Amino acid sequence: MNNKLKYILGIVPILFSIQGCYYDIENELYPSDGTACDTTAVTYTATIQPILNQSCLSCHSAASAQGNVVLEGYNLLKVYVDDGSFLGAVSHGSGYSPMPKGGNKLSDCKISQIQTWIASGAPNN
Ligand code: HEC
Incomplete structure (x- = not known):
């Protein structure tokens, strides 16, 4: 060789x-x-609730209602979905207080999932 x-x-x-x-x-x-980001199978229980648990309920549970906002449970969350402030706050829209307060903005994926859920009528599923 x-x-x-x-x-x-x-x-x-x-x-x-x-x-x-x-x-x-x-x-x-x-x-x-x-x-990768999945916006095809978004539900209140499997997608929205975990986001709230992880990033929001420390300040917006019934026990600790900062800003007098409670996002615990579908019916209470729906109030803020319907008046636009839920999406406004997480997407840092103008005129809304940016959420989560004092923390990092939610990922683009989570915001897309929230948008998808709201666009499909924010079902209690
Ligand atoms: C560290 C505490 C804290 C966390 C975490 C937090 N918030 Fe808030 N939130 C507040 C306070 C305090 C207010 C009252 C307005 C203000 O002081 O900015 C508020 C106000 C709001 C409002 C009303 C905003 C408006 O402009 O009318 C919404 C909706 C809201 N929060 C949603 C959320 C969502 C959704 C999350 C999670 C992604 C979240 N918040 C996480 C403290 C928090």
Whole structure:
């Protein structure tokens, strides 16, 4: 075996392993396995409630009604859906107090899901 051939046989596996690492990272950055934003199956129970639990109810539960706003339970939330302030607040619309107060704006995905739910009539599902 001449030296050139040895060199090629040695370098090929190295190139493959570098490529392998590259693809691993890409999969983490751009997941294609259902963790992308899903606005097709949005429901009050499975989508909206978890967002409220995670980002809003610490200030807007019945026990701690900051700004006199309670978002716990469908009927109370619906009041703020109907007057536009729920979407106005989470999308930082002008004329509304931006929510969650003092925290990071909700992700674009969550805001899209809220918009989808409201556009479909904000069902209690
Ligand atoms: C750290 C406490 C806190 C958190 C977290 C919070 N809010 Fe508020 N929210 C307030 C306070 C206080 C007010 C009263 C207005 C003001 O002071 O800005 C308010 C007001 C509101 C209003 C009325 C806004 C208006 O302009 O009429 C809505 C709707 C609202 N919040 C929705 C939410 C939603 C939805 C979330 C979660 C995404 C959330 N809030 C998270 C404290 C909070």
